[in-house]
Amino acid sequence: MNESQQPRKRAAKLFHKKSRTGCQQCRSRRVKCDETKPICSHCDRLALTCIYDRAQSDTNSASPTESGGQPSKAAETIVDPPESESRRRLELRLFHHYMAETGPSLSLDPATAHFWNATICRLALESDSTLYAIYMVSALHMQKKNTMTDTKALDICQTYLNMSIREHHRDVAEINLRNVEYIVLTSSLLRVYGFARLQGRSLEPYTPPVDFLRITNTSTALFRKALDFTQDHPESVASKMIDSAADLLADLEFKELPSDLSPLLNYETGDKKTEEAYARAITYIGSIRKALDEKNVVKSIARRTIVFPMVMHKEFADLVEELRPRALVILAYYFGYLSMLSEIWWVGDSGVREIRAIERVMPKEWLGWLEWPRSVVRDQGVKME
Incomplete structure (x- = not known):
């Protein structure tokens, strides 16, 4: 038999020139992106992660995450906080909080605990993408625990999220046996961020968390690509993480x-x-x-x-x-x-x-x-x- 309830039709959309250089979220939702940097108006309104992964000069290529293309110019324009004593102290505090509290809280069973603690902290010292992702998740955890003011913690979280995504795109664009470890670990931390953002998203009017489902699903492609590099290296962290999910x-x-x-x-x-x-x-x-x-x-x-x-x-x-x-x-x-x-x-x-x-x-x-x-x-x- 057929479904008695026909699928609801999507609201009609105004015709517009298709944006090929808009953010990932707007492209997946098939809406026009105003391409405001670093966060477009749609992502800002819906509290979504805004990722620009296509350069203006290469509008026909797939995103780096999907194809291994070059990182976008938008990613290159993200400005890091200036080097200072306050930044060093903040990052030390974030790293310590991750080691002491956040990392252990991410572990869902004893078999994978070391990935979130000793392993990721060791490799983060070799990878900016993973290090910035640690700072991002740590700040988010502090906000949940109210050890920082909400605004301050979320601002710090957003800063390091953007920096982590930028470096992550660079790694994915040149994926190899050495950086595949960082790619898998950073991707895992970004998924944690995706789950955390579900708690605060607007539900009026209700639209299902399609972006969350799609972006989380695309990380599977990264794990498959990682497997291509690590299948002959069972000792690698990426290989062990994939095996743990067997x-x-x-x-x-x-x-x-x-x-x-x-x-x-x-x-x-x-x-x-x-x-x-x-x-x-x-x-x-x-x-x-x-x-x-x-x-x-x-x-x-x-x-x-x-x-x-x-x-x-x-x-x-x-x-x-x-x-x-x-x-x-x-x-x-x-x-x-x-x-x-x-x-x-x-x-x-x-x-x-x-x-x-x-x-x-x-x-x-x-x-x-x-x-x-x-x-x-x-x-x-x-x-x-």
Whole structure:
């Protein structure tokens, strides 16, 4: 049978000259970018990470992240804070805070703890992109802990975010066996930032976090490229990080569909890629459920839940953007599991907020599918509005 609720049409857009040098976010959202530096008006309004990755002189090339092209001129124009005693003291404070508090807080299980602590701190002394990413996440953590004023911490976070992205693009443009370690580690810290920003994004009017899904998903391409360089070097950090996720990738072969979600596959669209995107998402949700240990929620499902956007087919984000009811149901289930991880500072209440928002835009005839996500929120003592 067909979905009873047709996908909602996107709002009509005014015709405009297509910008090929706009930021990543505007290009992925297919809106005109005003190309204001360092943050365009769209990204500023929506509190998104604004990344310019295409130079004016090379409008037909793919972004460095995707193709290994040259870093953009926009990236080159980012101005670093001037060298001074205050900057050195600030960076020392940020690095110390990362070693003592932030790094340990990023570890989701003992097997990967060293990546976020000793390993990344050692390699950060050799890589500006990773070092600046450490400063960025540390400042963000300080803001969450209120050890800095909100404005000051977020300003510092944004400064080092821009600097890290600039250096990260340079590394990706010339990826090799030596810098692949830095690329993988920096990418991992940037994903943490992406999760953290979910907590403060505007939900009125509600638009699903499509940019978050897409940008997190694109980091998978970097890991695949890293594997090409490290497959003959099992001792490398990048190789070990990829190996540590082998059990999560095996979950993609999990065939036991959740009984309450499997009926979603009975709706036929006639589009093979669409059905494959739904099937993969539902299958992976089932693997999270199978792994769940209610006595130790974080240890049992945290890594699987965090990895979800990385392993989805890119078409899934398109379906979410179109507000397809099936896609929103699956997304609500995902956020149900994410809400169980609210004690993790960079996850916080984002799962609960997104479930509430999805409920508000879900067609009435589909609201029954949200009973489980709603029950998860209620079980945590959070009142559903």
